[in-house]
Amino acid sequence: MKELSLNILDIAENSVKAKAPLTEIRIDETEKTLTIAVIDNGCGMTHEILKKVTDPFYTTRTTRKVGLGIPFFKMEAEMTGGTFSISSKSEKEHPADHGTRIEATFKKDHIDYIPLGDVVSTMTTLIQGHPESDFLFHHVFPGGEAFLDTREIRKELGPDVPLSEFEVITWIGEYLKEQYTSN
Template identity: 35%
Template sequence: MRDISLHLLDIVQNSVEARATLIIVKLIIAPSKKRFYMVVRDNGCGIEHSRLENLTDPFYTSRNTRNVGMGLSLLNASVKRSFGKLRLYSAKSRGTIVTASFSFKSIDLPPLGDIRATILSLITLNPHIDFKIILKSKTCSYTLDTRYIKEILQNVEINNPIVIDFLRQKLETDLKNFEEEYKMMTLEELERIREEALERVQLRKEKTGTRIVVGMATCGISAGARPVLEAIMDEVSKRGLTDVIVAQTGCIGLCKYEPIVEVTRPGENKVTYIKMDPEKARKMIAEHIVNGHAIKEWTIESIQL
């Protein structure tokens, strides 16, 4: 899994290659929204509107040095895994804005990574570019503007070893609270996810309602059991049938009658449905599960074994 600092490095590198002279980076922890935002804005050459929709395609790039552009594609994939959004805005000759949001509620939220080293590298390896770094969180409000630093340094380069050492120490001190808060938000959400998962497991153990079991062995899957299972789960969810447990099992032993669905209601004998399809599955939920009337012509009892 790529971390935030590596995604940041990729996106800023795009700005560098777009000949930007000013790059603004914002990293924001929003506790109330349970979200983390990464925004990179530059004043580079910009991108034509017709090309924007291709930028998250891993096989698309505007560069001549290589055939595949992975930076935005990898970021987009990471954002999607984290229940977030990626927004791109660009105008020719005016610059580009990349905004990525990540949810702390996602177990796939990437770690922050070595954000200090990344920021230091960006500044010192691109001394001809001005950077404005903004970090905001509940406990941190931090801004580092290299234009101000360069103004004070005057004829001393910002990538001078003494200056680099100063910046390293400053970043280590100033970013500590931000990094700790990111970790705490992540840990809190992981604990919440854990408790929610345990609660669901306990509810499943305590439930004594209707049980629907779909045969999902190779014979069942090849006969079409997967769409049957999906239809059942969808119908149960739509109807809010919280006392219904949907499960799957291996081969039931009646391969030629697959897909097979077994229904067990409290206080009633098990009913085995055969040769099911998604449409039948939905009707079974309505008639048998909701109204309590088994559809006998679809059951194993309706045929001569």
């Protein structure tokens, strides 16, 4: 991937596919490191599946036999001397408390570090494609932070206006961009 924000989009799509009512995207950034966590309360995975997801020859897709989303993300983190972890609780085994958490830390001063890129565009794309799902976004960086909770937006808009409406998506994009420029 050209930007880590594209990995975030890709990984979060898995959460939506796991029917997660809420997907949390956290980015914690210091001068030297960047940590991305995608945490959802979707259907989760069993131990057997969890062991296989970092293998490129395991995939949930039905159109071909290769799944590169999670292996890519893991490789990109480890290439910088960073770390990757994934944990999951399946709905079958943990009916009251299930979901998946993926976390990767990148070392920013490593030559193989891929820039974060346009996270605002990742968030608007996710929301446009999945207006029924909720997303909690929190990016803490040196000197500031950016925050978005679609549950708050949904509450303001009421039940009749989908979050995928052009005006809403545009507003969300501007709302986030402003938080980056005002810091």
